[in-house]
Amino acid sequence: MAKPKIVICLGSSCFARGNEENIKVVEDYLTRNSYQDEVDVELSGTLCQGKCADGPNVIINGEFYSKVDPGVMLDLLKKLLPPRN
Numbered sequence: 001m002a003k004p005k006i007v008i009c010l011g012s013s014c015f016a017r018g019n020e021e022n023i024k025v026v027e028d029y030l031t032r033n034s035y036q037d038e039v040d041v042e043l044s045g046t047l048c049q050g051k052c053a054d055g056p057n058v059i060i061n062g063e064f065y066s067k068v069d070p071g072v073m074l075d076l077l078k079k080l081l082p083p084r085n
Contacts, residue, residue, distance in 0.1 A: 004041045004080055007059040011048030014055035022056060022073045029077045033084045041081075 006026060008019050026043060030036045051057055054066035060076055068076070 002061075004039065005059075005061055006041065006043050006080075007046050008043070009047075009049055009055060009057040009059075010045040011052065011055070013048070013052040014057050017056045018069055019056040019058070021070050022058065022068060025070045025073045026077065029074065029081075033081065035081050039081065 008023055008026070009015075010019065023043075023045075030041060030043075035041060046059070049057055049059075049064075051064075051066060056066075056068050058065045058068045058073065058076070060080060065072070065076065
């Protein structure tokens with residue numbers, strides 16, 4: 001499995017609109033499903049991508065997603081790394 005890469009915009013607009021919570025969603029999901037120990041996930045932040053009106057913005061494996069609220073973030077994570085029971 002290739003190393004999943006999740007990039008969260010930390011520009012002031014995206015951060016204020018929900019990416020602060022999205023970071024928590026990612027970290028909690030990885031921990032809850034034991035991925036932090038078994039899968040090498042690259043989680044990083046980026047400065048403004050110039051698409052503030054569409055934020056909060058997230059890039060997963062090179063694909064750009066806009067208007068990512070915590071529910072959408074969870075759905076994206078489930079597709080990337082299926083939940084474990």
